[in-house]
Amino acid sequence: MNFLALFDLSVLDTTVRLATPLLLACLAGLFSERAGIFDIGLEGKMLAAAFFSAALASITGSVWLGIAAGIGASLVLSAVHGLASITFRGNQLISGVAINFLAAGMTVLIAQDWFQQGGRTPSLLTGGRFEPITLPFAEALSTVPVFGPIYAELISGHSILVYIALFCVPGTWYILFRTRFGLRLRAVGENPAAVDTAGVSVVGLRFAAVGICGILCGIAGAYLATALQAGFVKDMTAGRGFIALAALIFAKWRPWHALWATLLFGYLQAIALRPDIIEGALGFKVQVQLLDALPYILTVVILAGFVGKAIPPRAGGEPYVKER
């Protein structure tokens, strides 16, 4: 047996690519939930963003217009969630479920109406997709032992969105723990009354958080349809929004932990694509179905609380009602 083979560079490379949408969605959920708004509508927002980004990219031929449309669509759904759960103090879970259903149905319906291809968009051509970027010196350094291949294959050669997602991790940490906005955001998720009596708008802060969540979900969805794949297909998010939520709990609502958690999920998804490597490493065949199920099994295990006590933000899920 050769366990090292399980960490083949090509598998790790796929891990990074598959972890990216999870990471973006996880950080999106992190902003929202840290502010006290539970969001199980990550899935729906990503799906809507995936469709609208692919659709616009396909129609205009510009991937940048595509991602803008994706973010816009995600923001609209965020606004709906904000309106329902912040302004009208509705149930956040129900609002999230509604958004997921809405996105699942609407994307296919509109896709059929616009493109008549059975609920998908046409395949995106060059210009309509985010292309891999080759980092400087990748070619030159590729012959250097150990570091060379890692730099050339693993670090270099991803689309810009992958690097943006990775940059979002320290960015999120900095915003949350080093800025005034972050302090207030974390406070509003723990005890909105403290924020309110300090003379800061609870509603404003929560809408800001939900807005950031919308933008990040928008990028995640656009990444799926215009970078990872070349176009939109029905239900292409495939539960990634829920996996991101599980990763968020696993990460205990912390940005750096979110990175590690989503990389773990990304790895499970990546290794499932390479049964040959697993067979080579373990010396026996593992059912592909079992491999495909691994990320979801891990999700269930995490949600069932087998990874230690995760304490969510204390005011999470509770609409803020001013009391005397």
Next chain:
Amino acid sequence: MTAPAIELKGISKAFGPVQANKDISIRVMPGTIHGIIGENGAGKSTLMSILYGFYKADAGEVFISGQKTEIPDSQAAIAAGIGMVFQHFKLVENFTVLENIILGAEDGGLLRPSLAKARKSLLELEQEYDLKVDPDAVIEEIGVGMQQRVEILKALYRQANILILDEPTGVLTPAEADQLFRILGRLREEGKTIILITHKLREIMDITDTVSVMRRGEMTATVKTADTSPEELAELMVGRKVLLRVDKTPAQPRDVVLDVKNLKVLDDQGVERLRGIDLQVRAGEILGIAGVAGNGQSELLEVLGGYADATGDITVNGQALDLTGRYSDGRSRRERGIAHVPEDRQREGLIMDFSAWENTAFGYHRDAAYQSGILMNNAAIKADTQAKMDRFDVRPPHPHLAAKNFSGGNQQKIVLAREIERNPDLLLIGQPTRGVDIGAIEFIHQQIVALRDQGKAILLVSVELEEILSLADRVAVMFDGRIMGERLPAQTDEKELGLLMAGMNT
């Protein structure tokens, strides 16, 4: 002549048909402590919420230091130099003291400089007012007395000149309350104006310079504290003469009803909450359990009431009580003659959305008088509830009204009527007058004493030392799951009990 620090002119506020504040005017001079006293629902909190920008008054004007000031939100109140210390602290539990202090009053987009500046001013405030706190302590790890100081510091950090404190001593030990009053005295010396909202007459008499009394949304009087007496204030609050002292004859204890030996309780985390309790209650006496909330009193009541497991020995009228297993539940306890008025009536004593008559049947719903074949005899329950409501003066006397629609005092009367009228041998009663108006307190105390005089055993748990001292025939003080000592009310005082409550054996 200096302008008053705060002047309210003709403030009115209505919530639907309820007039919470009617044409209220007060003047508070700078550098004084002004008390506002009144029963629950008299409109004290509404008035202060208007002053802090939570509600907008329907009519009236606010003047701060002689300037007419509009206060549409908390931000404006803070800008006008008003700081508020709420009854339930508004602190972020897992933030540090420093983070809580700067929240909403940061100096810029980045935290580091704000925190450094706050740390410096905290040191200055500490020296100026003798308010010591550890700036890096996390809120949930410090005691309530300390948390309250953080709230005061929050206000001072925002340059508050007027400090409003809403029922500040409700959660404090007597020693902590004394410390708070020393701090308030110090703030007064430094020229701050303080408004103290409370329902405790003793606090008003101890520390305020002037006092206003509110009743049913109206300001019934404003007097100099030196010119008044607790009796007069109580009468102004309730609108009739109130007996402040419980009128009772010496107890005539007879046989032991409740005998508890070496009672131990573990909580979910495996922490010992009761560490070997021994106590006895005799027929015809009231044993009062004093202590700061959270020292095992609740667990004791839960075990006796049959909804927590324990080890040890308990006998009632000489017969052993099951402490685990299927005969350790509320029903078995009731069958053994134990009635229970729980500490938290809204969670454990009543179902708030259910009507009074349904609540009256709970626990006794298997009673033969309430049955009609396999169905409940609702008419009988309603008639019974009506009779109980009349005897206990529950207002309004409508069995159909949901429990949540009664005031705290009347909710308590509903629970009390249900339990007392069953003629139990042993009555467990927790916090009988928490959140209850003075008028109703008098009535509830009379009922408890009357039950004692009928020869029943009563175990009274209360965090109100005054209540324990005036009601109980013997006082046991609990600290950290143990009984620290027993005293006779006539031979002890609040100071000695306060030390026991803090775990110091004298």
